[in-house]
Amino acid sequence: MNYREAKEHIEGLLNQGIRLDGRKLTEYRKPIKVEPGFIETAEGSARVIIGETEVIVGVKMAVEEPYPDTPDQGNLMVGAELTPLSNPEFESGPPGIQAIELARVIDRGIRESKMIDSKKLCIKKGEKVWAVMIDISPINDAGNLFDAGALGAIAALKSTRFPEYDGEKVNYKKHTNKKLPLNKIPISVTVHKIGEHLIIDPLTEEENVSDARLTVVVRDDGKICALQKGGSMPLSSEELDSMLKLGAEKSKELRKFIE
Amino acid sequence: MSYKRKDRALDEPRAIEAKVGVIKRADGSAMFKIGKTTAYAAVYGPRNIYPRFLADPTKGILRASYAMMPFAGVGERVRPGPNRRSREIALVTEQALLPVLDLSEFPNSVIDVIVELPQTDAGTRCAGICAAAMALADAGLTMKDLVAAVAVGCIDGTPIVDLSKEEEDYEGEVADIPIAVLPRSGKISLLQLDGEIDKENLMKAIEMGKKVCRKIYQIQKAALKKKYEVTK
Numbered sequence: 001m002n003y004r005e006a007k008e009h010i011e012g013l014l015n016q017g018i019r020l021d022g023r024k025l026t027e028y029r030k031p032i033k034v035e036p037g038f039i040e041t042a043e044g045s046a047r048v049i050i051g052e053t054e055v056i057v058g059v060k061m062a063v064e065e066p067y068p069d070t071p072d073q074g075n076l077m078v079g080a081e082l083t084p085l086s087n088p089e090f091e092s093g094p095p096g097i098q099a100i101e102l103a104r105v106i107d108r109g110i111r112e113s114k115m116i117d118s119k120k121l122c123i124k125k126g127e128k129v130w131a132v133m134i135d136i137s138p139i140n141d142a143g144n145l146f147d148a149g150a151l152g153a154i155a156a157l158k159s160t161r162f163p164e165y166d167g168e169k170v171n172y173k174k175h176t177n178k179k180l181p182l183n184k185i186p187i188s189v190t191v192h193k194i195g196e197h198l199i200i201d202p203l204t205e206e207e208n209v210s211d212a213r214l215t216v217v218v219r220d221d222g223k224i225c226a227l228q229k230g231g232s233m234p235l236s237s238e239e240l241d242s243m244l245k246l247g248a249e250k251s252k253e254l255r256k257f258i259e
Numbered sequence: 260m261s262y263k264r265k266d267r268a269l270d271e272p273r274a275i276e277a278k279v280g281v282i283k284r285a286d287g288s289a290m291f292k293i294g295k296t297t298a299y300a301a302v303y304g305p306r307n308i309y310p311r312f313l314a315d316p317t318k319g320i321l322r323a324s325y326a327m328m329p330f331a332g333v334g335e336r337v338r339p340g341p342n343r344r345s346r347e348i349a350l351v352t353e354q355a356l357l358p359v360l361d362l363s364e365f366p367n368s369v370i371d372v373i374v375e376l377p378q379t380d381a382g383t384r385c386a387g388i389c390a391a392a393m394a395l396a397d398a399g400l401t402m403k404d405l406v407a408a409v410a411v412g413c414i415d416g417t418p419i420v421d422l423s424k425e426e427e428d429y430e431g432e433v434a435d436i437p438i439a440v441l442p443r444s445g446k447i448s449l450l451q452l453d454g455e456i457d458k459e460n461l462m463k464a465i466e467m468g469k470k471v472c473r474k475i476y477q478i479q480k481a482a483l484k485k486k487y488e489v490t491k
Contacts, residue, residue: 038377039330039331039377039378040295040378041295041330041331041332041333041378041379041380042330042331042378045330052283052284054282056328056377058328058329058330058331058377059330060329060330060335060336062335062336079329079339081326081328081329081339083324083326083373083375084301084303084324084371084373085282085285085299085301085373085375086282086284086301087284088284088285088303088306088371092324092326092341092373093340093341094340095339133329133336135328135329135330135336135339137328137329137375137377139281139282139299140281140282140283140284140285141284142283142284172333172334172335173333
């Protein structure tokens with residue numbers, strides 16, 4: 001099916017209030033599963049399944065020099081590897097623009113929500129801080145890597161335990177019971193606009209014909225802490241307003257899976 | 260003094276788990292887990308090859324890739340992206356799998372095999388090959404045989420099967436020998452060796468490895484059959 005046919009077909013269905021897989025417009029796929037501590041070699045990890053989409057997220061930690069502009073704060077890094085394992089259209093090699101955007105949007109949600117109390121990751125001001133490195137590895141991309149990856153990152157951070165550190169070397173073979181200093185958990189919901197319709201949790205086929213998307217990251221106190229608009233079509237203020245409302249409302253459903 | 264194991268016999272592999280059809284988007288896929296080492300494999304193709312100049316008009320090409328996920332190792336984060344080690348492993352993976360495929364059916368095309376490991380504790384290339392062989396079968400390709408693989412080795416003059424990371428890093432005399440076997444013919448399609456071993460122990464270790472590969476073969480076959488089982 002070419003782009004125009006696919007778009008007409010999907011839009012035609014949406015006009016009748018249904019999706020390609022029979023869901024309603026603002027319904028998540030089933031099942032949604034979050035399994036923290038999925039990877040034993042990582043300091044923290046989670047596997048997230050939304051419908052047929054499956055993502056593994058791992059957290060590794062290290063002791064590093066702080067960045068010069070934040071000498072008393074820990075370092076945070078988010079990476080996403082979109083390899084051909086999960087989707088035949090991804091290419092191996094250095095991260096493409098898709099992977100960079102995905103990682104940066106998830107990074108922003110975590111950073112701007114102030115979910116991690118990064119001052120508590122300081123060991124010695126200006127010299128040594130803990131670095132938290134989050135990696136998103138999709139296993140099967142059936143759409144909505146933004147929200148699955150973000151949910152996985154949050155669950156992985158919650159499951160993270162510091163490795164042993166004697167002031168000189170990190171002993172990765174031994175994990176302490178110490179958790180990351182966390183608060184105010186952010187949840188990411190990506191709303192897509194196809195024609196006149198707003199949908200959440202898109203399938204790959206829907207992502208391919210989406211006119212615009214808006215990733216909304218909402219904290220548990222209701223504050224929005226990150227936004228990212230994607231897609232080629234502009235949004236009116238009214239549309240933006242309904243997308244934000246929908247995102248905030250739907251974040252409550254996802255939040256249940258990490259509490 | 261001969262080497263002893265605490266938790267298993269010298270010719271006994273770690274616990275093995277295999278599952279077929281774990282990646283819905285792929286044309287064929289499988290997961291193979293031995294101890295903590297977990298490998299996913301996806302097969303895409305036969306499909307058009309890009310860049311086009313790589314195409315071979317006489318036969319298809321098998322193209323493997325291998326990667327550890329950044330959080331897959333005990334220790335520091337693994338930098339993503341290909342490196343010399345992963346490229347070499349991809350090459351020997353291709354060579355381990357090639358003998359069972361008939362690529363003359365697919366001129367000008369490529370079969371991509373993508374192996375990734377979310378969690379590792381030694382024996383990664385062998386786990387990857389086991390998963391890849393199942394994924395190729397799951398993709399419906401004509402195959403002469405499956406491929407089963409395991410690392411064998413020798414510690415202080417004692418041959419052993421399926422080294423753990425701890426054993427690989429053993430202080431004394433160690434050899435680490437990943438092998439892949441075509442179970443029906445018993446032929447070997449992967450053989451590498453790191454370390455020190457004499458010829459007699461090498462042959463012993465390989466024979467032990469072949470036996471374990473036959474067990475792995477049964478597990479692989481069972482996993483393949485399970486996917487296509489009719490559920491009542």
